[in-house]
Amino acid sequence: MNARLSLASSNAASSAAQEDQNTRLAGLLLELARCVNPELAREVPSRLEADPRLDAMRGVLIERERVALERLQRKFDDPNEFADAVSAVLPAAFTLASQDERLGQAVAPAVERATQASIRKNPRTMVDILYPVMGPAIRKAIAETLDDTLQSLNQAIKYSLSWRGLKWRIEAWRTGSTFADVVLRHTAVYQVDHVFLIHRKTGLLLSHVAREDATTQDPQMVSAMLSAIQDFVRDSFEEKAASEGHGIDSLRLGELLLWCEEGPSAFLAAVIHGNPPPAVRTRLMETLSSVHDQWRVPLDDFNGDTDALAAVDERLRPCLMSQSAEARRKYSPLLWLVPLALLAALGWWIGQRVVEHRRVNNYLAALQEQPGIVVTAADRRDGRWVISGLRDPLAVQPEALLSRTKIDPSQVTGRWEPYQALHPAILLKRLQATLNPPPTVILTQESNGVRATGTATQYWMDKARAYLLTLPAGAPQVDLSALQDVQDPEYLRLHDAIQARLIYFENNVARPGASQEPVLDAVAGEMRELIQVSRTLGFPVKVTIVGHADATGKENSNLALSVGRAEVVRSMLRARGVDPSMLAVRGAGPLEPLKPGASEAELQANRRVSFVVTTGE
Structure with a gap:
């Protein structure tokens, strides 16, 4: 009996152990499936029981990493700590990224939008930023313009009442230029002998071009002297000019004139004999600007080597401009016929213009007299007269009036906008066209309206009264009181x-x-x-x-x-x-x-x- 009980309990223990192993194995297989399939891991919970020893060992092994991750997570979660961490490495990051042009391409849109928003919010800020730069540049441009204008005005007054001035006026009319420009072009005697391109920071000569017949000292020595003069003027006379980087614009010694144009990295100096016109300074400014545009990097990085600037000479050579005095000629008496013929042609042309204007004025007066036509503009464009205004559809055709004024119809273009006139004559035409009065009704124009006389049926009178109600306010009065109602x-x-x-x-x-x-x-x-x-x-x-x-x-x-x-x-x-x-x-x-x-x-x-x-x- 005891042996049987012992055997039964032994079998029961082995069955329980076997069942526990099966359960453990099923749990391991399920955990393996959860690791392989993430979707199954989200849907089916784990069946394995937590092992305290494994958790303790995990804590011992990764404690340092866990603390570091928590500290790093706090930096990300706290805006202030995250900003401090980013600010510590941001300068070094920008230094490295500035070497890559993609940084500028990425930052440019944001900077442009921020600048636009700042200008819209407070334009005064941008004005304060640009004033130290734009103010002196504007003052310099105005001063140069005034000098050029006074020079042109002086020459124009000097030659305005002479025979030569009359000839130059004809030339100005023929070429489409102003009289002052023509006078200055003929009277300005000058010659640009040398052009120096000098590096602004080092004072070294970058390029030099000269006329073939010009004489000079060593260009390098001249360049050094010009730089020294500029520095002397800045340091000795104008503290403000020195602080702003300004120098000598022009310097005259007898017939010798020195013009300087300064740029960001270099300045251009021209040695000129005589009195040059403003076009020479304009040429110098355009040349200096083009040199900076094409050779900006070599100019900024200049260290004494001019190989990268070898082609600058060809850019400077067009600045060697010159103009000689007009040769005085003795004209034969027959040549007096040329200006006389020109004067006769000019008189004939002026007479034609006067006659044409008179005819056009007569045509405009005839248009203004017509009821239903309002002329608003009359201009001459491209050799044709363009007359525009308002015209009632029932008014006379403007082209019908051209034959009375002897104007070529091909020389006149009319641009008329339709409108409804309230003139009694136009109202009379509109009543006749709309109401179609019978022969027994007579419509006549009066000083302040239209009067209807005669006999008409009641139907036509009702139709006329209904139409009169549709006329706009202010229309001339239409009197139907004299009409007699007649029934057949x-x-x-x-x-x-x-x-x-x-x-x-x-x-x-x-x-x-x-x-x-x-x-x-x-x-x-x-x-x-x-x-x-x-x-x-x-x-x-x-x-x-x-x-x-x-x-x-x-x-x-x-x-x-x-x-x-x-x-x-x-x-x-x-x-x-x-x-x-x-x-x-x-x-x-x-x-x-x-x-x-x-x-x-x-x-x-x-x-x-x-x-x-x-x-x-």
Whole structure:
């Protein structure tokens, strides 16, 4: 018995151990699947129990790394600590990144937007930044411009009243230049002998060009002397100029003139004999600017080696400009015929222009006199006269007035905008075109409006009054009080005859009986005659067929029956040759009885169709 119990307990223990191993193995397989498939790891929780020993060993092994990661995480989470960490390495990062041009490309859009936002917010800040640079440059440009202007004005006044001045005025008109420019071009005698390009920081000569017949000392020595003079002037006379980097612009010694133009890295010095025009200084400035644009890097990095600037000489050579004095010639008496011929041609041309202007003024006056035309501008463009303004569509055509002024129509272009004029003459034309008055109506223009006299039908008078209500405020007055209303006797006879006709019906019947056929024939004939008469008188006519019913029965049924009776009569009249466009139908039901009452005779009188004649559309 004990042996059996021992065997049973042994089997039970082995079964429990086996089950525990199976469970452990299933958990390991599940954990392996969770490690392989991340989606399964999110959906199925781990079945392995935590091992305290493994957690303790993990803490011992990675404690230092965990503390470092926590410290680093705090730096990222705290904005102040993160900013301190970035600021510690940012200068070194910019130093390294500045060697790569991609940094400038990446930062440029943000800097541009920040600059634009700053200027929009406070433009005064940008003005304060640019003032120390732009102020002296603007003052220098204004001073040079004033000097050039005074020189040109002095020469122009000197030669304005001479025969030579007259010849130069003709040249200025022929070439499209100003008289002062032509005088300065002919009187300025100068010659640029030398041009020096000198490095501004070191004072070394970068390039030198000279005329073939020019004499000079060693260019290097001249360059050093020019630099020394510039430094002496800056240090001795103008502290402000020295602080701002300004120097000598010009220096004259007798007939010798020295002009200097300074740039960021170099300055250009020109040795000139005589009195040069402003164009020489302009050439120097443009040349210096182009040299800086093309050789900016060699100029900034210059250390005494001029090999990189070997091609600068060709850029400086166009600055060697010159102009000699005009040779005095003795003219033969026959040459006096040339200016006389020119004067005669000029007089003829002036006379033609005067005649042309007079004709154009006459044409403009004729246009202004026409009602419905307003001239706003008259200009001469590209050899043609362009006349623009406002024109009412009913006004006279402007081209029709050209023949009176002897102006070539091909030399005049009109640009007219349409508008509605309120002049009485234009209003008279508009009334005649819109209302189409009959021959018996006479429209005449008065000083302050239009007056209508004669006789007209009531229809035409109503049409005229309705149109006058559409005229804009301030329009001239149209007087219709003198018109007399006239009705044609034949029209009145037919009008009264048709409205007196009645067609009767049986009870609850929509079609008239055979006894009403003669009445229908008579009505149809009268309607055809009425149409002819209305057309002769010049106004349309309309006949409304009104259906009626007695008061017996339901009201809706009686109304439908009255409309049906009117429709039947209209179809019967159309079959008798009456124009259907002049016929209209209306159902009155029992609402318009001819004889109110309930007797048979009264009911029979109300079962009818009547006619109403009206004029108008």
